[in-house]
Each structure stands twice: as structure tokens, then as C-alpha cells.
Amino acid sequence: MDLVEKRLSVTACNVFNDLRRNRQLCDVVLDVDGREFHAHKNILSACSPYFRALFTNGMTESDMSRINIPNVSYKIMNYLIEFAYTREITLTVENVEGIFAAGDQFLIHGIVQRCKDFLLSHICPENCFGIRNFARSYFCRELEEIAMHYILVHFEEIVTADDADEFLNLSLADLIDLICRDNLNVKMEEYVFEAVLRWIKYEEVERRQSMPEILMHIRLGMTNTDYFMNNVKANEYVRENDLTKPIIIQTLNYTYNFDTTSATSGPSQVISRPRLPYKLLYAIGGWSGGSPTNTVECYDTRADRWSIIDTENSSPRAYMGIAVVSHKLYAMGGFDSNQYFNSVRSFDPVTKRWDEVSPMHSRRCYVSVAVLDGCIYAMGGFDGHTRLRTVERYDPKTNQWRFVTSMNHHRSDASASQLDGRVYICGGFNGNECLNSAEYFDPTDNTWNDLPRMTSRRSGVGVVAYHDCLYAVGGFNGLTRLNTLEKYDPHANNWVLCPSMYIHRSNFGVTVLDDMIFVIGGFNGVTTIFNVECYDGDNDEWYDACDMNVFRSALNIGVIAGLPNVTEYVWPRDQALPPPVIPNNQENIQQAARALEENLNRVDEAELDIGSIDGDDGSEDDEDDEDEEVPVPDRPPNHRRPPSGPSSGRDQSMHISL
Structure with a gap:
């Protein structure tokens, strides 16, 4: 039961419902569709402002013991009365619209809210326009706006669906209203x-x-x-x-x-x-001009432009880890040319502020980071003395870090990602040599398991999960910077080479955006660079994208979707x-x-x-x-x-x- 509606104890509800079913102490009979319901005026009044007004407005119905209720079926009214007595209701795709309409008619907020929640939990490309139109017909602004937001975000899925009847039956005015919007994704x-x-x-x-x-x-x-x-x-x-x-x-x-x-x-x-882009890419910190930088740039994929963002409480840092949880960016560890950090900061893109959260147990520069089930994993790194194999997990809800099972190998300057409920980490440096080893953490049994080795040793590598595979790109093999790309298929359990990037680089930012792998900045063996390129797995090709404003390596990347203030970060649309x-x-x-x-x-x-x-x-x-x-x-x-x-x-x- 909803807290607001839990006015009576479960026991009291059961007692009143038993009295109703036994027709005891009932003081009103509702005639509905030629059939009758025996009920208690006070119970109905507590549930519905409509019935309260009907029974207390001093007009004829107030003193009547039998009242005819028009414009509602017996079956639907039965749902309403059961809800009035038990605060429970069984919704299905077949009855939800009728119950919603009756709940709206009799001003039963609890039923209307549950119907809205049910409709939203079942929204999909095939029915989203129908739900929006239904909400519009009942002036349910909240449901209409949420359905419209779903349509704008999932437009490509909707218009390419096999069953696109609702889209195809749009009026000209509704079609234009849809395609004219800047936030059509x-x-x-x-x-x-x-x-x-x-x-x-x-x-x-x-x-x-x-x-x-x-x-x-x-x-x-x-x-x-x-x-x-x-x-x-x-x-x-x-x-x-x-x-x-x-x-x-x-x-x-x-x-x-x-x-x-x-x-x-x-x-x-x-x-x-x-x-307007639905997802924004943030490039944070790094090494630029011979020292760490606190520059934050945001990439507008629709305009193919970068913008430098002014933030509060930021400090220069390089070789840190970045993770995104619930519209917030978390920056972990790193190095500022003087000290190695265990501190963690969170960036709120709505307020544009950096705030300190609970620090890690260990100092970690060159740390690898991944997010799984809403928790952040910080793996390996360098504490100023040794390469680590320890792993910590952070829960943003409790603001607490705790150690989990250590990796099989010491490694820093590696890269990690999650795929199919596991955390994968590849490459890195163990203090003596660049690594081509890879392993994954299975949270179901808290164990690390080795994978087949990559085809190249890679320190300063970029790793992402993409198209149900794990991709490792670039890095340093101990002799030269790489431009090669390889992918690991968990089903085949092997690594396969893919087309190479244009630019050799290590210690760059990497992420997946718009169904492509973006590689950003880095070090080419001679200097830091600001070049950006992206890999389209469908076409198996690399393309250039707009360069950053700042030359830098040792940066990290975060992608946030669905920000309410997206216009503050993009190329000015005016x-x-x-x-x-x-x-x-x-x-x-x-x-x-x-x-x-x-x-x-x-x-x-x-x-x-x-x-x-x-x-x-x-x-x-x-x-x-x-x-x-x-x-x-x-x-x-x-x-x-x-x-x-x-x-x-x-x-x-x-x-x-x-």
C-alpha cells in the first residue's frame, strides 16, 4: 500500500471488507448496470471525494439509501469498491484503461496513480503514442509528458518497428510537432x-x-x-x-x-x-602543457563540437578514474604532479559543482574503473611505491568503500569495463613489463578468472564493452604507441584483430556513444594530442570527429544521458x-x-x-x-x-x- 493511502490498518480493512461482503452495517446500496453493491458511506467517502460530496452535499442523494451510478460498468465498479476497502487492485493490459477512466471519474487518486504507473511500466515503441493520446484525452499532464519523453528518446526504435501503426496513423499536426523538436533523439x-x-x-x-x-x-x-x-x-x-x-x-x-x-x-x-543530444560526453582532467589540468570539456555529438565548461571546486588531476552513476560523475584517485590520491570527488552536472565523497582505502594513480549494478569498482593502480592488485567497491547509496577479492595480477595503467554482469580488466603495467593479460571478476562467486591473452601488450590501453564483445584499443607495448584494435568474444573465448585507428596513441579517453567507440586525446609518443576518432562496428570503419579544444593525455571520460539542463553544455542553438x-x-x-x-x-x-x-x-x-x-x-x-x-x-x- 502507498503510505499516503494507508490510513487504516490491514486488520481494519479486512474487517470492513468482511462486513461489506456479509452486508452488515451497510448504509448505502449502489445500483450499477442493473446490479447492486452494498457498502458503507464512510469507507467510500474516505476513498473518493466524489462519493464524499455525493453523501454530504445536503442534496437529495445525501439521505438516500439506494443510489443509481450511471456511466460505469458493474465489473469496473467492483474493482473500485474492492480498492476502497482493501487498497489493492489487479491491473491488466485489458482493464487498465477502463479502471483509469473510472478512477478519474470518481476522483480516486490512488487508482489513477497505480494505473499511470502500470501504463508507464508497459510502455514500448508499439504503444507509446496510444498511451500519450490516452493521457491527453484525460488531461493527465504528467503521464502525457512522460510518454512524450519516451517517444522523443526512442524515436528511431519507434519508426523502424515492424508494428508502427500508431506512428503511421499520426495526424500531420502531430507528426510536425514531433519532428520539429530540438530534443528529438x-x-x-x-x-x-x-x-x-x-x-x-x-x-x-x-x-x-x-x-x-x-x-x-x-x-x-x-x-x-x-x-x-x-x-x-x-x-x-x-x-x-x-x-x-x-x-x-x-x-x-x-x-x-x-x-x-x-x-x-x-x-x-x-x-x-x-x-539536442540525449547523451553528453565529458572529458575531464589529464596532462596538458607539462602539468595536470582541471579543464572539463563537453562534446555535443549532434553539432560535432566541443565546449569548455566552467565548474566550481575543481582541481588539476591526471591519471584518475571516472565513473558515472545516477547522473553524477565520480573522479577517483589520480596524480597532481606532487602526490598520489585516494580521494574521490563527485561532479553534479546540474549544479556544476565538485564535492568530496568518501575516499578509497588506497592511493591509486593509473587506476582502472568500472560500474556494475550501481556500484563503482576501483582496480589496481600505483600508490607511489608499488603496483596494486587490490580492488575496492563503492556504493553511492551508503557512501562507503570496501575491499573485494584482489585481482590475479598486479597492474596499473590498465583499463576496465563491465559486460554481461562481469567486470573485465585488460593490459597495464606491473612494474617490470607491459601486460597482455586480461581477467574478469564474477560478483556471483567473488572470484577473478584469467582470460586468453591479448595479441599485443598494452599499457595505457582503452577498453570498452561494445556489441556484446570487449574491445581493447591503442596503448603502449614497451617499444611504441599502438593504433591497433582487437576484440574479445566471450562466446568464442578468443581475441580477434579489427581495423586500426588512424593515430597511434596511449593514455587517452575511450567510451561508447551513439553506438560507436570514441577515442579521445592521448599521447602519440612525441606529444599530447587533441584528436578524436570513432569506430563504427556496423561498417567496421574508423572516422574522424571534431578535435578537443585542449591537447591532453591521461584524461578520462564520462557519458551522462537525459540531463534536464542539456542546453547549458551544447553548441548554442541560436x-x-x-x-x-x-x-x-x-x-x-x-x-x-x-x-x-x-x-x-x-x-x-x-x-x-x-x-x-x-x-x-x-x-x-x-x-x-x-x-x-x-x-x-x-x-x-x-x-x-x-x-x-x-x-x-x-x-x-x-x-x-x-
């Missing part, structure tokens, strides 16, 4: 356009004329240039509707920098406006993202310019007012005007703009299986 804007195509095709005759209005709200300047030319501009719904031409012109101007004002001078106000830098290929630029001129000519021929596209006066397109697939250059390779050409594993059409 899509890794690539191409997914939005493909979702729109699926929606149009569902009722093609009625919906194809809506493309101009919809296209206004798609961030076309954020799409891959090949995809835009071959899949957006050449699409029949776009090509055959003159009202889309001003938007196409605006996008061409922006993408190829033909018009420096193109981002804001055109019918669409969002051509160059990236969406500023247009700079146009892309197009490779110096005069022939391709001329082809793009010809495409722009063709579209401008069509607009002139149609005598269309470019400043207004929401009218109903669009003329028919020239039937024999067919857009050719123009091979166009792409932006510099990065994770949003993969390199085009035969060497790329990505299908440049970006067709999504819907």
Missing part, C-alpha cells in the same frame, strides 16, 4: 526523413502534398551530402512538388557555401540547427552551425552549382514566391525534368559525415529498413 537526420517517407507512403494519395510543410522542419543541412542529393532532392515527393524547391535551394546554398546567409535566409529556420568545408574539387563544385541553378530556374518558371511555401497555389512540375544523381563531395570525414566512395563500408543511400 536521432543519431542522424536521415532517420527523420526516412520516417517521414514511411508516414507518407502509408496513405500516399492524401499525404504526398504535405511534403513541403514537413520538409520545413527537417534539418537538411545536417544530412550527409550524398544522401541529400540522391535521396532527398531526387525523391519523387520532393521533385514533383514545386513548393519544396525553395527549401532545396536553401540547403544547397548552405551545404556548398554558395550563400553565406543561407542558414537564415530561406523558408526553413532549422537548416543548420542541430538537434547560432547557425558554420557551413561545411567542401574538399577542393572544382568539377564537383560546378556540378552542385548547376543543380542549384536548375532549381532556381524551376522556381522562376513556376513564378513561386520563395518567401512563402505554405500556400495552396503550387504549380505542377515539368514532367520530363528528371534530377540526376550528382556525385558531390562530402564534409571532412567524421562520425556524422562518413567519407564517401568505394572505400566506405556505409551504404551512401542511407536507406533504413522500415
